[in-house]
Amino acid sequence: MQVATGALSPLLHKLGDLLVAELTLSSRVKKGVQSLTTELELMYVVLSKVGDVPADELHPQVRIWAGKVRELSYNMEDAVDAYMVRVCDGRQVELGPNNLKNRVKKFFKRTKKLFTNGKALHQISGAIHDAQELANQLGELRQRYDLVASTDGVANAIDPRLKAVYRDVTELVGIEDRRDEVIEKLFNGDDMSKQQLKTLSIVGFGGLGKTTLTKAVYDKIIKQFDCGVFVSVSRNPDITKIFKNMLYGLDSSKFANINEAIRDHEQLMNELRVFLQDKRYLIVIDDIWSEDAWEIIKCALPKSDLGSRVIITTRITSVSEACCPSCDDIIHKMKSLDNDDSKRLFYKRIFPQGSECPVELEQVSREILKKCGGVPLAIITIASLLASNDQQIKPKYQWDNLLSSIGRGLEEGGTAKDMQRILSFSYYDLPCYLRTCLLYLSIFPEDFEIDRDRLIWKWIAEGFIQGGEQDIRLFELGERYFTELINRNLIQPSYVDFHGRVRSCHVHDMVLDLICSLSTVENFVTILDGTKQRKSNSDSMVRRVSFQNSMSKHTTHQVNAISMSKLRSVTLFRTGVDMIQTLSNFHILRVLDLEGCNLQKSSHQIDLRYAENLLHLRYLGLEGTFVDVLPMGIGKLQFLQTMNLRTCMVMPSSVGRLGHLMCLYVDITVRLPVEIGNLVSLEELNEVMVGGTDAIEKELGKLAELSVLGLWWEGDDESVCNSLVVSLANLWKLHKLTSFLCGDARFDDSWDRWVPPPHLHAFYFYHCTSTLPRCFNSSLFPVLSCLHVVVDRVRLEVDIQILGKFPALRSLWLGTTKDQCTLLSKGSSLAMMHSPS
Structure with missing residues (x-):
């Protein structure tokens, strides 16, 4: 039911934006929006609670009701988007990436005359009226059936994880070696006399056997302790029950009636501390999900020098780190079987x-x-x-x-x-916004390496990431979401760069199986791969489609693309699909991702001129398609946020009309139009060839929102370089900058005068100067953590002394044009370079 919540969230934001435009909406329409928003907010609260319950534990009425709320949300959001598109009417919208309400208000004021009594207002008014009626009906149904409390009683079923606790070790394979490895870490060769309390954390995603391994360790070593207990915590811990279980497990005779006793947390905590104070104990806290729960539990565990041990298991990396803050504590990462x-x-x-x-x-x-x-x-x-x-x-x-x-x-x-239930605990422990982001991974085939940036920009285009904090960009929020999924071991890193940042990931087949199942139940993504019939109600209900490689030609022709009138997202992992022939039918398409599909080899030539009619489009992925020319009509796509045009050779001037564009990936050989300076929302421009004249260089200085910029430039005109340096001085939000000079010219004087942006974290500076520029001053680079420099001549002692004073520098490459770049240092050792000693 989480998808219904995810569908409501962006709609509530957009209805709030409509209310900002109070000068343009009639009082009747405004009251309708307010009434609808109120009812939907109540539904959002209910759905958030329902979303915490697995779908098979809900009554059918709840699932039906949530499905209707989801469709209401989708349809109403489509109506709001259609209204915005009609109001835009081909005009450039001057919208930046932040302060959304102010931007929307300015936009509506500017376009008031276009729709005071026009068709757009009539359509949005009718849509709001219809949505109000349906929302009221759904609200009455919710109250009539008391849907929040309605479950099938399956929630009381036996936890399948209990089987791991009581499984006979002789049934398992390889458990002895793993058990002995953990025991060695736990004792570290000591005789256990006069030792401080030590904690060992076992971390890994669901199904790796953390509980089974821990129980085997516990059974092997418990006789070496005065007392011990094995207690499970779970996602929603009852601390009182946990403390009572601990007491009963430690001494079942002394605490025989503890479960009937009335005690608060503090009393139980004190009782545990008193009992354990003079004992060497072994405590296992199995399946802990939050740092807060650990902070409470650890207060009941007295520290002494008796050699006591605590073992915790968790699926979440940050929780394991919080449980093991001391250098004596140990984190054991579970590995797969060989x-x-x-x-x-x-x-x-x-x-x-x-x-x-x-x-x-x-x-x-x-x-x-x-x-x-x-x-x-x-x-x-x-x-x-x-x-x-x-x-x-x-x-x-x-x-x-x-x-x-x-x-x-x-x-x-x-x-x-049982397996899916165990894995689903990780899913239902996620915050609402992360569940939708995780389900979206079902669009990718099994064993597919998922590029982080591609995924985040698609999340943004789908509306899964909603802005909140004033100074936080949507992409930065997306990076946090991605990192959290890594932290929870729901996705695994595939490629980690030398800065330690995960650049791509993959999904374990068992996790993919879970999210595909959930996605099917929620009608979230329709996967067409030729293996089986999809389970959605009808083609008209399909919102997102993923065409995958195993589709046969026979299956391709069975796709009824024309009837998919509400399709929002198309992702292709194969070519030759009839569906793309009907691009013009997808009037509300937001995501069109054809990356990696060689359209030149397709048996059906795809005419991208149809794409200029996709006025709702937010994401256009054409990398690897070998499309040579982008149509001039691309400038009509006023709400486009991301364009990946690597391998596209010709870019029309109409690109300059894309006022919402935040990310532009182009091939290094592509010459950008001069109108690039109009892209005032642009945050990422991966590669741009400059040089020759200073036209593009000057335009770059207008892109004040740029966070990532890659410059490849040629020529020997110093005035052009001066223009470039002046433009760069205007880009105060840059976090990452690459500057690569092709040719033998050097511009030391120009770069000496450069003032770097204060938030620059990564700087790649190749062949632009003969020696280290004078602007390389530690006071000008307060947060720079990664620096790559290639110059003609390195003044080793002088340059190292200069760079060694950069306060945040963690990774440094320094080399000459004739030699290979050498990694000089990483981390805190940089500070040692300029130490007086």
């Missing part, structure tokens, strides 16, 4: 004792295990689906069918549902 252990565990569950895998099943077994990725829970689950009660091996076609289903939603079954 190939041999994975195979042993898999075969042990399927084949009769002592028998081997039949030759005809070896290949499909390897492919299944590859998808399981060494995750014990996944291996056990898949093996259980293939095992037979009568010891008979299932035929190969059943193995093939199961293989094809992994990553697209496993077939129904008790074991598979």
Whole structure:
């Protein structure tokens, strides 16, 4: 039900923006907007609570009601967007990236005369009236059926994680070596006498076997302690119950009636401290989800020099770090099983004792295990689906069918549902805004390496990231969202640059299976890959489509694109799809991502002139499509935010009309039009070729919102370089700057006069000067953390002394044009360079 909440959030923001335009809306329409907003805000509160409950634990009435709210939200947002498009009417909108309400107010004042009694006002008025009636009906239904409290009672089902606590260790594979490794870390070779309390945190995503491993460790070493207890916390911890369970587990005789006793947190905490004060204890806190819960629990654990140990397990990296602040504490990161252990565990569950895998099943077994990725829970689950009660091996076609289903939603079954429930705990622990962002990853095929920036800009285009703080850009919020999903181990890093920043990620097949299942239930993304029929009600209800590589030609022709009138997003991972032939039918399309599809080799030539009619478009991805020319009509797309045009060779001057554009990726060979200075909302311009004349250089100085800029320039005219340096001095919001000079000219005097922006974090400076410029002063680079410099001559002692004083510098490359750049230092060692010692 989280998708309904995610659909409401951007609508509420847009209705708020409409209310800002009080001079342009009639009193009747304004009252309608206010009434609708109030009802939707109440629904948002209810949906936030409903969204915390798994879909299979809700009554059908709740799911139906939430689905209707979702469709109401989508339809109303489409109406508001259509209104904005009609009002825009081809005129450039002077909107910046921040202070949204002020921008909207100026926009409406400017265009008041266009729609005082026009068609746009009539349409928005009718849409609001219809939405009001439906919202009122849904509000009455909510009250009539008391939908918030309605569940099917499944919430009281046995937690499937309990099986891990009581599983016989002899059933497991590779557990002994892992157990002994953790024990070695826990004791570190000490005799346990006169030791301070030590905490060990075991961290990893759901299904890796944290609880199973911890229980094996606990059972192995508990006899070395005076007392011990193994207690689970869960997502919504009841601290009183946890403390009572701890007391009862530590001494069941002394605290036999503790569960019936009336105690508050403080009393129970004191009782625990008194009991543990003079004892060497072993406490396991399993499955902790928040730092706040740990801060309370640790207050009940007295510190002493008796050699006590605390083990915690968590799925969240930041929680594990909070639990282990001391240098003596240890964080143990769970690893997947290797190939041999994975195979042993898999075969042990399927084949009769002592028998081997039949030759005809070896290949499909390897492919299944590859998808399981060494995750014990996944291996056990898949093996259980293939095992037979009568010891008979299932035929190969059943193995093939199961293989094809992994990553697209496993077939129904008790074991598979247990696995999904365990993984879903991580999903339901996410804040509302992150759940929608995670579900969106279902658009990518399995084993796909997902570029971080591509993902974040698409989140923005879809409306999943809503601005709040005045000085925080939408992309910065997106970076925080991405980092949080990494922190929670729901996505895994694929490529980490030498600054330690994750540039791309992938989704484990088991997590992908979960989010694909949730996405299908919520009708969030429709995946068309030729494997099975989608489960949405009708084509008209499809909002987002992902065409994936395994689609057959036969399946392609079954797509009824014309009927998908409400389609918002199209992402292609293959070419030759008839659907793109009907671009002009997708009137409210926001995202068109064709990245990587070589349209020149497509059997159906795609005419991008149709794209100029997609007036709602926010994201256009054409990298790797080998489209040579962008149509002049692209300037009509007034609400376009991101264009990825790498490999596109010709850019028309009409690009200068895109007043909302925030991100522009182009190939280094593309010459930007002079009108580039009109893109006042632009935040990221990855590559721009400058030089020759100073026209483009001067225009760059108008892009005051730029945060990322890459300059590749040629020529030997010093006046052009002077213009460039002057323009750069106007870009005070730059965080990352690359300057690469092609050729032998050097402009030391020009760069000596440059004043860098105060927020510059990364600077890549190649071949522009003969020596280190005079502007390289520590006072001018207060937050610079990454610096790459290539000059003709390095004055080693002098330059190192200068750069070593940069207060925030963590990574430095310094080299000459004739030599390879050398990494001189990282981290705190930079400060040592200029130390008096």
